[in-house]
Amino acid sequence: MTRPLLPPTIRPLDPHAVNRIAAGEVVERPASAVKELVENALDAGATRIDVAIREGGRALIRVEDDGCGIRAEELGLALARHATSKTDGADLLDIHSFGFRGEALASLAAVARIALTSRVAGAEAACIAAEGGRVGAVRPAALSRGTVIEVRDLFFATPARLKFLRGEQAEAQAVAEVIRRLAMAEPFVAFTLRDLTDGERLVIRLDAETPDLGDPREALRRRLRAVMGRGFSDGAVPLEAERDGHSLLGWAGLPAEARGAATAQNVFVNGRPVRDKLLLGALRAGYMDVLAAGRYPMAALYLECDPRLVDVNVHPAKAEVRFRDPDTVRGLVVGALRRALAGLRAAPSLAEELIEAARFEPTPGAGPMSAQGHVMPSPRALEAAFRAQAPAFAEPMPPAAPWVVPTPEDEAHPLGAARAQLHGNWIIAETRDGLVLVDQHAAHERLVYERLKEDAARGPVPSQALLIPVVVELPEEDAQRLGDAVSDLARLGLVVEPFGRGAAVLREVPAALAGADGAALLRDVADALAEEGAGGLGRRLDAVLARVACHGSVRSGRRLRPEEMNALLREMERTPNAGQCNHGRPTFVALQIKDIERLFGRR
Template identity: 85%
Template sequence: MTLPAALPTIRPLDPHAINRIAAGEVVERPASAVKELVENALDAGATRIDVAIREGGRALIRVEDDGCGIRAGELPLALARHATSKTDGADLLDIRSFGFRGEALASLAAVARLTLTSRVAGEEAAVIAAEGGRLAPVRPAALSRGSVVEVRDLFFATPARLKFLRGTRAEAQAIADVLRRLAMAEPFVAFTLRDLTEGERLVIRLDAEVPDLGDPREALRRRLRAVMGRGFSEGAVAVEAEREGHHLTGWAGLPAEARGAATAQHVYVNGRPVRDKLLLGALRAGYMDVLASGRHPMAALFLDCDPHLVDVNVHPAKAEVRFRDADCVRGLVVGALRRALAPLRPAPLLAEDLVEAARPEPLAASLGFPEPRPSPRAVEAAFRAQAPAFAEAMPPAAPWVTAPEPAPEEPDHPLGVARAQLHGNWIVAETAEGLVLVDQHAAHERLVYERLKREAARGPVPTQALLIPLVVEMAEDEAQRLADAASDLARLGLVLEGFGRGAVALREVPAALAGADGAALLHDVADALAEDGGAGGLQRRLDAVLASAACHGSVRSGRRLRPEEMNALLREMERTPNAGQCNHGRPTFVALRLQDIERLFGRR
């Protein structure tokens, strides 16, 4: 072994170097700086927070609040590392504020040009400046109340960090996302974001909500509507559950209105926005049975618990947490979501999309000309001219009107009463408020799936033996997967055994799937086992198999149904949990209200 010519010397780093190194952990990009400064304002009790940026936060970040302020004599200490007013360090689990490490302001002062102006009620305002970690003396200033923090030339002291920032627009968007995420949990605080890059542009304006004494959560719902949109507010279902000191509230979007990216998933722990793997994994698990592959639900979930049950001091940016009882929290989230999503509900955004897609475009507008509008006098003259013709065509009025025969079922059920079947696949039902269009195959697929799950949970699934075992030839890897899972499949009513290389003999099938195509069923079950890959545990593997099996036992597209069969399908949908989506996450029905139909024909 070759020794170095000279032993390296251990020596302490320069304080400025230490601050710049620490700043790299706390302030990763301009959005991180905004997050830290806004959280400080919230900890100060602010009811109004104004943020202004320039060039995506590189050139300027200014955060102004009306909080309690900082005394003039404590301003230098506020820019020192590990100096904070939020904890004495005796119990790092009893954290009831956003900040507690005392690193944010010191980190920003180390890598940027920072100015902190503050005023405490009843005292004079003061200002302190820092550049690259070097502090200037405290000076008198003019300020009515609260604090103003200006950060200019971010990362000028660490130029290498600038090379890793994204474009101005991307950084500005990240800042807006951070501010919206913080604002969602603080409905009684007003937020604004202005971009000063080219003139002045108001990006976000969220007024403080007024408390609702009748429903304390209504203010939060209004704030979520302002941030996430009307579609989420109206279509989401309320979530509320409690277990062993953990209280979960919030709203979950319907599966039919999921998105292609996980950008609308917001999880909070004691009011703190987090990107925790446990909670986001539990969110996905709660939608496992009702969401299409590649789709991501919209949700805003708020978990509150005693601070001693969760450790927030595990990540420099405080984006992750650790729960004392992780299994309890995961079970709480998954169970609450499944219960909330189980009842049958129409998806309002689907109805709006259908109306917009089917709305006819006026011919004149499609040609690029303004739509002709007759004058009121012309319309009146046309009505007078048409009146005699209408009168001659109308039959004479009867002295009384005979009531029609009552329908076998009245349309007072949630899914109404079936009136027609279109193209052998779509059931049209009349409801008290409009009509419902049902995909008979998708709906029955969910019903069969839930029935198979109930039977599997109760014990051995009722089976039907095949008179002659069905020998199915397939690829060797598919046959091997089925053979390896034979004992698990037998619990689900699929009794099979190997039949040489690349072949499987099917002997029994679940009674609910009697008459299904056995060969296609086995191929799909093998595919389901391959897609799962064994990563989700036994129950997930079994559910994937049952979902594939249910597809083969459901009503096929093109089959004509009698009225009593269609109504029986609707009634069973109303009794079955998760009947609003098929096994693949697609919607099983679309509900149109009368006002939606009137909009379709231009009556509204």
């Protein structure tokens, strides 16, 4: 590249070019335009917002609201860059509205064809149009109240941007997601979304919730049920906490309800939906010990603080924020989540999945159907079956195995009283209103893990020397990782020494793991160190403890006595996070009587 002999002339950009450049930051796609327009309606005090789109928002975006409107003489100014009614600019940290930059309408006017119609109470309606940055004159119009804005042919003035848009369906889904997130922040506002691409299809309809004077959170919970589904609202754990001028309210989905993508993680700051790295990172940290790899929790978290404690003027799209005291905010979110998730709760979805798995599906030609849809055997088949079994009914029953008869007090426990063990791994317990099915290996794995963590927090984990040290051959990288972590592993009761370039020797193990397979344990510890990489020390040590706990837990196939099973249930009830094993899998499923009745067609 050749250098110019003379410096180029500096000159201001054309205002139309400035607006088109700004539009690339503010309006990235149709969903961004919808977000800006709906936020304007909310700032105008709207109680009803109707959105319509065509071709994913590329051909048409129409937003109607019943807000306070815009004066006719200010319609032209509304389309000007950096003109806003939200703030006078004196204090950009004291922001109480969604919008404040005055960029959205000017950006849309620069890259699309828009028509803005509005009416203020006590005045006549007026409208103004703009196309590719050229603004027309204000004209009289007909409108009962509020504001209607139509955006047509988005990015027609910047055709290169159209190439970066996704397919019509993907853009329409992004618009719907924007509406849902804003609706979760404003439960007292009604929202509709219609797709006009092929006829008219109602995509979203959310009626305004009515305030509940007994519990202000109830309206918010009802809106979350409408948006995120009944499964989330019924199974999510409520949380509420305060710290140093910051308050947190929300609902956290149980680990068993986690999804394969982070689409159901919703975070709000002073009522504003955000995708903030700090808050989403704190959300992950709150679930760190109870979630399987590759799974993402469902959550709705609402953080409130003085506007001066958070800067929302970080990005033109206002999707990111910056806190004055990020450590306080992170600690508040992580602590509240861990306390809320520490209780013993069964995920409702697991019972539903069990019922669906056990539901009998008739095959064609299998026989007549009952009123509940089940196959009814013929009378001849019933008679034949009874005759075949008649001799067995006449014989005396073999003596029952000795058993501890549960008392009503046992059944009153959250996990009830153990009744049986199936296939050496599944404990069936009876509760007052149903039954519980427990995975004994997964449950004991969590108990050992929490016990080891308590020991590590108090000091070095008690260890036991091996009678014969175990030499384990490993890949050179794994051996190096173990050598680098010798002092940290010693705090966890694992005394390891390098043994050449591709081996290590295990001399001591945690006392709780007496009799464990030392070679397998050391390989698992090396894998945990490799997976965590250069992560924080605390996270790496927890990962190692999780692997260690797996080796110290009750193995599948081991027969337990009734008193052992009941002792396991009681310890689960006392242990934090006992609803999930170290890998995030559920440790038990609860079925109520009504669920069992559904299995047998009684409901």
